[in-house]
Amino acid sequence: MAEKADRTFRPSPALIGALAAGAASWLFVLLVLCTLPGVGGKTYLTVFFFLGFFGVFLVYHASQSIAVHEDGLTVRRLLRLQSFDFGDILRVEISPGPAMTVYEVFTRRGPIQFSSWFRGHRELFDLIVRGARLNQA
Numbered sequence: 846m847a848e849k850a851d852r853t854f855r856p857s858p859a860l861i862g863a864l865a866a867g868a869a870s871w872l873f874v875l876l877v878l879c880t881l882p883g884v885g886g887k888t889y890l891t892v893f894f895f896l897g898f899f900g901v902f903l904v905y906h907a908s909q910s911i912a913v914h915e916d917g918l919t920v921r922r923l924l925r926l927q928s929f930d931f932g933d934i935l936r937v938e939i940s941p942g943p944a945m946t947v948y949e950v951f952t953r954r955g956p957i958q959f960s961s962w963f964r965g966h967r968e969l970f971d972l973i974v975r976g977a978r979l980n981q982a
Contacts, residue, residue: 853912854969860962861907868899911959913972920957929954934977937970 875892878884905923912919917930933953940947948970950957963969973979 851913851915852965852968852972853910854959854963854965855910856906856962857964861903864899864903864906868896868903871895871899906962909959909963911957911963911969913969913976917976918957918973927954929957931973931976931978934973934979937973937977937979939970 908923910921946961
C-alpha cells in the first residue's frame with residue numbers, strides 16, 4: 846500500500862458543526878440548570894443523555910476518514926485503522942434514503958461503509974469503482 850494518499854475524504858464540516866452545536870447547546874442547558882433551584886434528577890439525566898449522544902457522535906464522525914491510494918484504501922474509524930487493496934473489493938451497493946445515501950463496499954476482509962455525509966462521496970465512490978475495476982450500472 847502506498848504511503849501517500851492521493852485523496853482523503855472526511856465527513857462534511859456541516860455535520861461536524863451541527864453535532865458540535867448540539868453538544869454545546871446541551872452543555873449550556875446543563876449550566877443553566879445548575880443555577881436553578883429545585884431541578885429534579887430526571888431532568889439532569891435527560892440533559893446528560895443528550896450531552897452523551899451528541900458527544901459520542903461528534904467524536905465518532907470527527908475521527909473518520911477514507912484515504913484513496915494508487916493501490917487501495919486506508920479507512921480510519923474511531924478505534925480502527927485498516928488498509929484494503931483494490932483487489933479485495935468485491936462490489937459496492939448504494940442505498941438511497943430520505944436524509945442520506947449509504948454506500949456499502951464489500952471486501953474480502955469485511956465491509957466498509959460511508960454516507961453522503963462524507964464530503965466528495967460521489968468522487969470517493971467513483972474512485973473505488975474505478976480502482977477495483979467494477980462495472981456499476
